[in-house]
Amino acid sequence: MAIFTSPTSQTILTVTSILILFTFNSLYAKATNPPPSIFKTIYAFGDSYTDTGNTQSETGPSGFMFVSKLPYGRTFFHHPTNRYSDGRLVIDFVAQSLSMPFLAPYLNQKADKSHGMNFAVGGSTAIIHSFFVRNNMTTNITPQSLQTQLGWFNEYLESNGCKDSTTTAKECGAVFNEALIWVGEIGANDYAYSLGSSVPRTQIQQLAINSVTGFLQTLLKKGAKHIVVQGLPPTGCLTLSMYLAPKDDRDDTGCVGSANKQAYSHNTALQAKLNIFRQKYPQSVIVYADYYNAYLSVTKNANKYGFQELYKVCCGYGGGEYNFNLFDACGSPSSSSCADPSQYVNWDGVHLTEAMYQVMADAFVNGTYCHPRFGYLLSKKSQSG
Numbered sequence: 001m002a003i004f005t006s007p008t009s010q011t012i013l014t015v016t017s018i019l020i021l022f023t024f025n026s027l028y029a030k031a032t033n034p035p036p037s038i039f040k041t042i043y044a045f046g047d048s049y050t051d052t053g054n055t056q057s058e059t060g061p062s063g064f065m066f067v068s069k070l071p072y073g074r075t076f077f078h079h080p081t082n083r084y085s086d087g088r089l090v091i092d093f094v095a096q097s098l099s100m101p102f103l104a105p106y107l108n109q110k111a112d113k114s115h116g117m118n119f120a121v122g123g124s125t126a127i128i129h130s131f132f133v134r135n136n137m138t139t140n141i142t143p144q145s146l147q148t149q150l151g152w153f154n155e156y157l158e159s160n161g162c163k164d165s166t167t168t169a170k171e172c173g174a175v176f177n178e179a180l181i182w183v184g185e186i187g188a189n190d191y192a193y194s195l196g197s198s199v200p201r202t203q204i205q206q207l208a209i210n211s212v213t214g215f216l217q218t219l220l221k222k223g224a225k226h227i228v229v230q231g232l233p234p235t236g237c238l239t240l241s242m243y244l245a246p247k248d249d250r251d252d253t254g255c256v257g258s259a260n261k262q263a264y265s266h267n268t269a270l271q272a273k274l275n276i277f278r279q280k281y282p283q284s285v286i287v288y289a290d291y292y293n294a295y296l297s298v299t300k301n302a303n304k305y306g307f308q309e310l311y312k313v314c315c316g317y318g319g320g321e322y323n324f325n326l327f328d329a330c331g332s333p334s335s336s337s338c339a340d341p342s343q344y345v346n347w348d349g350v351h352l353t354e355a356m357y358q359v360m361a362d363a364f365v366n367g368t369y370c371h372p373r374f375g376y377l378l379s380k381k382s383q384s385g
């Protein structure tokens, strides 16, 4: 006993303990760096706003056929990755803030899919492709719709034994319990492709909303637990809309009034359906990501975010009010891109710069533009497992 009470020994013991603690702590720090992600997988759906590489230039929608060429990708990846931007998209920033790798595009056979998959395809519609064919709206339209993406995901689910959450609860749980389902903006193309057709807008909206809700219902029935559904951005603020619409078609935000009204109405109908799903599937968390208002908040406080150009594109033909011309699209030989993309909201006329996507992702993940908040979804996930 005496030996332990001797001051010298005590000092040695203390020093040893501190060293052990110190070593232990630094080991612990190493093991948790990067911190373990709250989700194992992300499954994403959508169109070019979410597509991380399923589209190649050959299959891209007309006018935006150069996604596989620089300057696409110039800011972050420094080479084209088939993302419609100069760098990362919202889904990339979401993955990063969850300490997860960038999502593998489903169609890339070689990609590591252990952290989930991205089914989004540039040019995709919410409504099934055959509708556009039947109504003579097929010129160069991407054949993949949200139904196609659901078909791909279903194949994957079936290969994992997941049919529905009652007969194959264990198998479906294995896919969905640790998964974030990210439904990117979808539907903007439906309205764009039907411009000039005789099909009424109200019918497009109804069919598009039915498609998205049918899609969500299928996933919820199979046991999807953590879902984020993005609404449409204010499509009237996209350069292409500003460029095409008559000058007197403007609302109090300065953007194309008719297009914004349409997006707003679509979002209202979508949110009403989400409310019904929240009641029907109380065990799932269904978050609405308000792209519309997140985007408008940037147009109202551009300086705060370092944006100098709200409507003029960074990558375009080099002149005019918007630096934009349909026939000299970004990536074409006659186009060029600006010195500092981070000062621009719009990248190529339809798609946004990495800087804008980052602000949007921040607004969803850390800000107040998710309903309920993204943090609520994370806390529900933590509680469940």
Ligand SMILES: *[C@@H]1O[C@H](CO)[C@@H](O)[C@H](O)[C@H]1NC(C)=O
Pocket (backbone or CB within 6 Å): 134, 135, 136
């Ligand atoms: C589509 O085009 C064909 C041939 O021009 C025409 O006969 C048909 O009525 C059109 N359909 C619709 C829905 O406009």
Ligand SMILES: *[C@@H]1O[C@H](CO)[C@@H](O)[C@H](O)[C@H]1NC(C)=O
Pocket (backbone or CB within 6 Å): 093, 094, 097, 358, 361, 362, 363, 365, 366
């Ligand atoms: C959210 O905030 C955290 C902490 O500031 C930051 O690391 C992360 O990048 C942000 N997420 C997004 C998507 O901006």
